[in-house]
Amino acid sequence: MNLKKVGDDPYVGETLQLSLSKWLTPNDGFYIRSHFDFPQISKNEFELIIDGLVDHPISLKLDDLKKLPKKTISATLECAGNNRGDLTPSVPGNQFSNGAVSNAIWSGVSLRDVLNLVNLNDSVLQILFQGADQGETESNKPHEPYLRSLSKEMAFDPDTLLAYEMNGEDLPVEHGFPLRLIVPGWYGMASVKWLTKISAIDSPFSGYFQGKKYVLKYTDGSQKPLEEIQVKSLITFPEDNSHLNVKQISVQGIAWSGRNPIDSVQISTDNGQTWNETELTGPSEKYSWRHWQYLWNPPSNGVYTIMSIAKDSFGNNQPLESVWNELGYAVNGSKPVKITID
Numbered sequence: 001m002n003l004k005k006v007g008d009d010p011y012v013g014e015t016l017q018l019s020l021s022k023w024l025t026p027n028d029g030f031y032i033r034s035h036f037d038f039p040q041i042s043k044n045e046f047e048l049i050i051d052g053l054v055d056h057p058i059s060l061k062l063d064d065l066k067k068l069p070k071k072t073i074s075a076t077l078e079c080a081g082n083n084r085g086d087l088t089p090s091v092p093g094n095q096f097s098n099g100a101v102s103n104a105i106w107s108g109v110s111l112r113d114v115l116n117l118v119n120l121n122d123s124v125l126q127i128l129f130q131g132a133d134q135g136e137t138e139s140n141k142p143h144e145p146y147l148r149s150l151s152k153e154m155a156f157d158p159d160t161l162l163a164y165e166m167n168g169e170d171l172p173v174e175h176g177f178p179l180r181l182i183v184p185g186w187y188g189m190a191s192v193k194w195l196t197k198i199s200a201i202d203s204p205f206s207g208y209f210q211g212k213k214y215v216l217k218y219t220d221g222s223q224k225p226l227e228e229i230q231v232k233s234l235i236t237f238p239e240d241n242s243h244l245n246v247k248q249i250s251v252q253g254i255a256w257s258g259r260n261p262i263d264s265v266q267i268s269t270d271n272g273q274t275w276n277e278t279e280l281t282g283p284s285e286k287y288s289w290r291h292w293q294y295l296w297n298p299p300s301n302g303v304y305t306i307m308s309i310a311k312d313s314f315g316n317n318q319p320l321e322s323v324w325n326e327l328g329y330a331v332n333g334s335k336p337v338k339i340t341i342d
Contacts, residue, residue, distance in 0.1 A: 001174070002029045006094050010034045011174075014082075014099030020254060021236045023282050023291060024074075025102035027167055032174050033079045033100060035146055035209070036135035039194050043170075046178050048162075052128070052199035054118035062164060062178055065109050072107040073159055075184035075287040076256045077191060078229050080214055084328035086335060091328035098234050098335070101256075103288050106182045108163035112156040114198070120152070123202040127155040129181055132194040137208045148192050149205035150183065159184050159287070162195065184287035185259030186227055187330070189214045217326040229258035231318045232332040233265050233292070233310035238339050245342045249296050251278075256289035257312035264311050265292040271305035271336070272320065278308070298341045306337045 003013030012033055019029040043062055051057035079100035081093050094100075115127070131146040154160060161182040164171060171177040176193030183190040189209065205211075214226045233255035238244060251269075255262045261284065266275040282291040298304065309318045322333030 001032070002026075003032065004097075004099060006096060006100075010037050012094050014096055015102045016099060017236060017239055020099065020101075020234065021252060021291075023103060023288070024167065025104055027104070027169065027172050027175070030102040030104060030166075030175065031077075031079060031100045033081075033094070033188060034133060034174070034193070035137075036133040038173050039132040040173070041132055041178060041194060043178050046196075048179060048195065049197045050114065050118050050199075051197070052201055053121040053124050054200050055121070056118055058118055060114070065114070065162065065164065065179070068109040068113050070107060071110050071158075071161060072105060073161060073182075073184060073287060074103065074105045074283075074285045075182060076101060076103040076229075076289045077188045078232075078256070080187040080189050080226050080329045081327075081331075083322070083331035083335065086331060086333075087322065087324055087328050089324075091326065093328050101289075104167050106161055106163040107165035107168070108161050108179070108182070110158050111160045111162050111181070112158060114162060115155060115200075118200075120200050121202075124152055124200045125203060126151055126201050126205055128199040128201050128205055129192040129195060130197040130199070131176075131192045132196045144208065146192060146209060147205070147207045148190055148210055149201070150190070154183065185229060187214070187229055189226070213327065214329065215327070216329055219324065226329050229256065230330050230332040231255075231257035231260070231262075231310050231312045231316045233308045233318055234335060235306060235308055235337045238306075238337065240337045241339070243340045243342055247297060249298065251294045251296055251306060253278075253292055253308055254289045255292060255308075255310035257310065257316060259287065260312035260314045260316065261286060262290040262310055263313045265290075266309050267294045267296075268307045269296055269298075269304055272307055272334075275309075301341045303338065303340050306339065307334045309334050
């Protein structure tokens with residue numbers, strides 16, 4: 001895997017800075033974040049159980065899913081803890097820098113097409129997803145699987161996907177083979193990997209990975225669940241602390257914002273004193289990051305601090321500074337890059 005290792009047991013790795021400059025992240029360069037060891041599931045033995053408050057529970061093989069209409073979308077996934085290492089004071093957890101975000105093309109079936117096979121009861125409020133990965137969430141607690149839920153509305157969104165392909169190939173084991181959920185525009189914890197069971201339930205789910213983890217806990221005591229990815233941009237070139245000897249620099253970066261297209265990205269080359277519009281480049285897809293560039297002529301040699309801020313089509317603005325929270329989630333403040341022009 002072509003990644004920067006962040007953690008072990010299980011393996012955690014982030015996308016390299018160089019790969020962030022590509023619109024499509026190759027499978028072996030896509031960031032990896034899991035809570036337990038990767039389960040090994042045979043394609044032939046795999047089955048997806050759909051039960052709970054339904055008229056007729058069913059079990060589907062991978063071939064059964066592939067007989068349903070195929071849907072393909074591109075979507076950027078970002079780990080909720082991306083850029084956690086930038087927070088001051090520091091917080092526990094994987095100390096990600098910029099690279100716990102990647103973009104891929106996902107193919108599979110629309111979740112609503114599968115749910116329509118079982119006829120949900122009127123009392124259903126949420127859909128619960130269970131992965132085959134399991135382990136100890138806290139010391140001396142029994143092993144439990146990875147579990148997350150979605151509202152019925154989100155589950156029936158036509159773009160909520162049960163994916164079996166990633167960039168035109170079978171899902172790699174580390175990314176959920178043979179089947180995973182993709183919730184485009186939401187932080188990665190929602191896109192349950194190694195999916196084996198879907199249950200219709202009539203009350204809000206508040207398990208460990210939804211009620212205790214992946215909750216924004218602020219210093220004033222307020223809390224809110226983590227859901228949609230917040231508007232954000234990063235500078236991919238030049239890299240922090242680099243030395244350049246050129247008269248013109250093409251400053252480049254990426255920007256994304258959950259389920260909203262990027263409207264604009266501004267750049268400052270003087271540590272936030274003045275700002276200029278950048279040029280948006282490359283593909284423009286609803287759930288994928290957007291590349292941008294800015295041609296800059298440094299006025300003289302010296303040290304410069306470059307910053308970027310993005311705005312999406314719904315008027316959400318990237319903040320200059322991230323909002324500190326206890327678990328280090330949704331870190332989306334502008335990240336300065338300091339360079340020296342020799």
